Amino acid sequence: GAVVSQHPSRVICKSGTSVKIECRSLDFQATTMFWYRQFPKQSLMLMATSNEGSKATYEQGVEKDKFLINHASLTLSTLTVTSAHPEDSSFYICSFGHGEEQYFGPGTRLTVT
Amino acid sequence: DAKTTQPTSMDCAEGRAANLPCNHSTISGNEYVYWYRQIHSQGPQYIIHGLKNNETNEMASLIITEDRKSSTLILPHATLRDTAVYYCIVRPNSGGSNYKLTFGKGTLLTVNP
Numbered sequence: 144g145a146v147v148s149q150h151p152s153r154v155i156c157k158s159g160t161s162v163k164i165e166c167r168s169l170d171f172q173a174t175t176m177f178w179y180r181q182f183p184k185q186s187l188m189l190m191a192t193s194n195e196g197s198k199a200t201y202e203q204g205v206e207k208d209k210f211l212i213n214h215a216s217l218t219l220s221t222l223t224v225t226s227a228h229p230e231d232s233s234f235y236i237c238s239f240g241h242g243e244e245q246y247f248g249p250g251t252r253l254t255v256t
Numbered sequence: 257d258a259k260t261t262q263p264t265s266m267d268c269a270e271g272r273a274a275n276l277p278c279n280h281s282t283i284s285g286n287e288y289v290y291w292y293r294q295i296h297s298q299g300p301q302y303i304i305h306g307l308k309n310n311e312t313n314e315m316a317s318l319i320i321t322e323d324r325k326s327s328t329l330i331l332p333h334a335t336l337r338d339t340a341v342y343y344c345i346v347r348p349n350s351g352g353s354n355y356k357l358t359f360g361k362g363t364l365l366t367v368n369p
Contacts, residue, residue, distance in 0.1 A: 147299070177356060186343075187300065187359040236299045238357075243349070244290075245357060247299030 145241055146170055149248035156227055156255055164222045164251045166237030171246075172217035173239035178210070181234040181250075193220060227255045260344045265364040268338075274331040276363050278344030281325040288349050289320060290357070291329050293340040300343065300359075303329065307349070334367045341365075 146169040156162050166176065174195050179187040191212055193199035199212040211223040224231055232255045238245040261279040268274040280289065290305040304311055304318045306327075311318045317330040331338055343362040347355050 149299075186361050187294075189356055189358070192356055234297070238299070240355075243305065244302040246302065250297065250299045252297070
C-alpha cells in the first residue's frame, strides 16, 4: 500500500517551454502533499506544500509564478515549470502525507536544453 | 526543527549488520526521529521512526539513547540493494504526516560484496 506515482519519469524540453509533472497517490487519499527538487549530489530541498483545494505555500526563494502547483483532488497534484531554463534542470520529487509518514514518488528527471 | 549530524559515508560487507549513527543533541521533547533512505535516482523511502523507545520493523531497528541525543539505525543483514543515502530527520509529531521534512546530507551507505 501507499504507492505514489509520477509522470513522466524523464523529460527533456527546450528553454522557454513549459513542462507539467503529475503526481498521484494510487491507493490512498491525502490532503497535504509536498514538492521537492534535488540537484546533482545534493539533498532534497522542499519547494512547496499544498493542501487540496487551497493555494500552495512556497518555500523562500521558490518563485510561485514559475512553479505552478495544482492540487485539484485528494489523489492528484501537478507541478508546472513555466518558461523553463537550463538552471531548472533537476530531479523533482513529490510526496503525500499519509498516516504518520510521507510517501514519495519515484521522481521526474527534468533536463532543459 | 532540531538539526542532525550524520557521517558522510560508510561501508558495510554484504550479510553483516550496518549501524548508521545520527546525532541530534538539540532534540526537544515532542520531536520524533525519522529515518528515510534514497536509492540512487529514486524517491526517498520511509524506514522507521521513534520517540524514545527502541523500534523494530521488517526493514530495520532504531535504537535511541536514553537522553535522546543520538540514535542508531541498524540494518541487521545488509544486502547490495541496501546501498543508498540514509537520512536521519527530526520533526515534531504534531501535524503528523502533514509536517514538512527537512533533509540533511545523509549518510551514503555502500554495501560491498
